[in-house]
Amino acid sequence: xxxxxxxxxxxxxxxxxxxxxxxxxxxxxxxxxxxxxxxxxxxxxxxxxxxxxxxxxxxxxxxxxxxxxxxxxxxxxxxxxxxxxxxxxxxxxxxxxxxxxxxxxxxxxxxxxxxxxxxxxxxxxxxxxxxxxxxxxxxxxxxxxxxxxxxxxxxxxxxxxxxxxxxxxxxxxxxxxxxxxxxxxxxxxxxxxxxxxxxxxxxxxxxxxxxxxxxxxxxxxxxxxxxxxxxxxxxxxxxxxxxxxxxxxxxxxxxxxxxxxxxxxxxxxxxxxxxx
Amino acid sequence: xxxxxxxxxxxxxxxxxxxxxxxxxxxxxxxxxxxxxxxxxxxxxxxxxxxxxxxxxxxxxxxxxxxxxxxxxxxxxxxxxxxxxxxxxxxxxxxxxxxxxxxxxxxxxxxxxxxxxxxxxxxxxxxxxxxxxxxxxxxxxxxxxxxxxxxxxxxxxxxxxxxxxxxxxxxxxxxxxxxxxxxxxxxxxxxxxxxxxxxxxxxxxxxxxxxxxxxxxxxxxxxxxxxxxxxxxxxxxxxxxxxxxxxxxxxxxxxxxxxxxxxxxxxxxxx
Numbered sequence: 001x002x003x004x005x006x007x008x009x010x011x012x013x014x015x016x017x018x019x020x021x022x023x024x025x026x027x028x029x030x031x032x033x034x035x036x037x038x039x040x041x042x043x044x045x046x047x048x049x050x051x052x053x054x055x056x057x058x059x060x061x062x063x064x065x066x067x068x069x070x071x072x073x074x075x076x077x078x079x080x081x082x083x084x085x086x087x088x089x090x091x092x093x094x095x096x097x098x099x100x101x102x103x104x105x106x107x108x109x110x111x112x113x114x115x116x117x118x119x120x121x122x123x124x125x126x127x128x129x130x131x132x133x134x135x136x137x138x139x140x141x142x143x144x145x146x147x148x149x150x151x152x153x154x155x156x157x158x159x160x161x162x163x164x165x166x167x168x169x170x171x172x173x174x175x176x177x178x179x180x181x182x183x184x185x186x187x188x189x190x191x192x193x194x195x196x197x198x199x200x201x202x203x204x205x206x207x208x209x210x211x212x213x214x215x216x217x218x219x220x221x222x223x224x225x226x227x228x229x230x231x232x233x234x235x236x237x238x239x240x241x242x243x244x245x246x247x248x249x250x251x252x253x254x255x256x257x258x259x260x261x262x263x264x265x266x267x268x269x270x271x272x273x274x275x276x
Numbered sequence: 277x278x279x280x281x282x283x284x285x286x287x288x289x290x291x292x293x294x295x296x297x298x299x300x301x302x303x304x305x306x307x308x309x310x311x312x313x314x315x316x317x318x319x320x321x322x323x324x325x326x327x328x329x330x331x332x333x334x335x336x337x338x339x340x341x342x343x344x345x346x347x348x349x350x351x352x353x354x355x356x357x358x359x360x361x362x363x364x365x366x367x368x369x370x371x372x373x374x375x376x377x378x379x380x381x382x383x384x385x386x387x388x389x390x391x392x393x394x395x396x397x398x399x400x401x402x403x404x405x406x407x408x409x410x411x412x413x414x415x416x417x418x419x420x421x422x423x424x425x426x427x428x429x430x431x432x433x434x435x436x437x438x439x440x441x442x443x444x445x446x447x448x449x450x451x452x453x454x455x456x457x458x459x460x461x462x463x464x465x466x467x468x469x470x471x472x473x474x475x476x477x478x479x480x481x482x483x484x485x486x487x488x489x490x491x492x493x494x495x496x497x498x499x500x501x502x503x504x505x506x507x508x509x510x511x512x513x514x515x516x517x518x519x520x521x522x523x524x525x526x527x528x529x530x531x532x533x534x535x536x537x538x539x540x541x542x543x544x545x546x547x
Contacts, residue, residue, distance in 0.1 A: 004330040012292035013335055020358045047288040052296040054356070068369065068532070069296075070356035072303035073337075075535040077349045079493065080307055088537065108351045133354045258307075259351065261342035267351060 015045040025063035078115040081106050082254040090244040091118035100220030105141035109264030110160050112142030137171045140190040141217040144202030147182040148212035195221035203241045207255045295328040304531050308346040366498050367399045373529040386410045388423040389499035395424035422473035422487035423502035429467035430489045430497035452476035482507045486515050488526045492538035
């Protein structure tokens, strides 16, 4: 039986991914060069993407940026997670308390998906994008989830990493030992390059069984880098986290991930293309 | 943006356009869609829709749901959105729909957003008759004009009561302005029931209009859109005759606006 995949549509999605992952607006000529395709072909792709709302012109120029539709789709995805509805109020409180940016990341298979963020002005912003979906060991928020998973799941994650071939799938030496220490301590810290001796803080959000389903990241010089004990300030933040957990537990349906039915090993984001 | 059944597809790359259009259907409050239901909605063959859906699964943008019979958004969709370009703000979200309404009627269309106990005009499309203008930045009390009353009606009862309490006696702009609190409460109930607010020439004499709320994830108002014209050029009856077309446009807009939370603060309690 022949594959149902429509091959002729794939380069149009490649064009869209290039525009989404670019730091700057891209022109037809830029995309033609990057994709090694004639400009007339790329022009057709862009016309299709523009007409369907997936890309738009940047300030009326002939260069393109992502349109509203990808953002609508991401928001619809984020709204599938109950924490997306419950979390923002608590994130704002934490951002005001900590005077730092606070993020909310949920577990999707072996990935962490950042679905909400609150700046210290108390206004909730939504962020997503290529950086928002990353393997659990790859960032503070994902590591926080990983540290508080049951042992069997951590073993499953190790098996998954062994099956990956890219270099980014290999955690640094001593990673698993650190993970155990984080679990014993109840929080995760990540040193900050721009603020020596300070670290960002990760707090797990757990289900009733005590396993992490999500995490809160306080992204900024929140604590001392060598901090192993709770300070009064951290205790206040954890109180807010506990309130969020209690709100989350109030409805048993909240504990079910919308992607719980998927095999975590099978969740593989499409490959990313080189940036412009 | 969803295309209507039977409407011509973008001609540039039909297969990709179909797949993109189908993907757009997942940007709604209903997270699951089957290939049969989509083929009915779009007027496309089941095989064509199935192939588009499987292509989107292949790309990681869709996954099959727990029952295996329907499709839902997959985590790979985040690859299509860049964090460098901001979440659509209310004007960018509403502008294409306002243009449609203006083209449909030839009248001016304005977008107002709540700010404390006022509604502020933040976007405007001038119609053919420019006898009345609502400049960007104009502020209206929430009991005056259909656009502002639409916003008031989208607030919870306790906030409506606080507005009435804080602003009594309600300021009169014209003979049509509702200044009696009980009449305003009736109007709020009426607007909630019918889903739109009509002008009583309560803001300016000779200015008529019909306003619709733009709601957020939790049913709170992002703002409201008003189609406003002059009594000399049009009538409320002729506007009401176009109601099904207006509702179709506003329904599509609200499908997207309901994905987002209104920018704080929309509560007037803290104002």
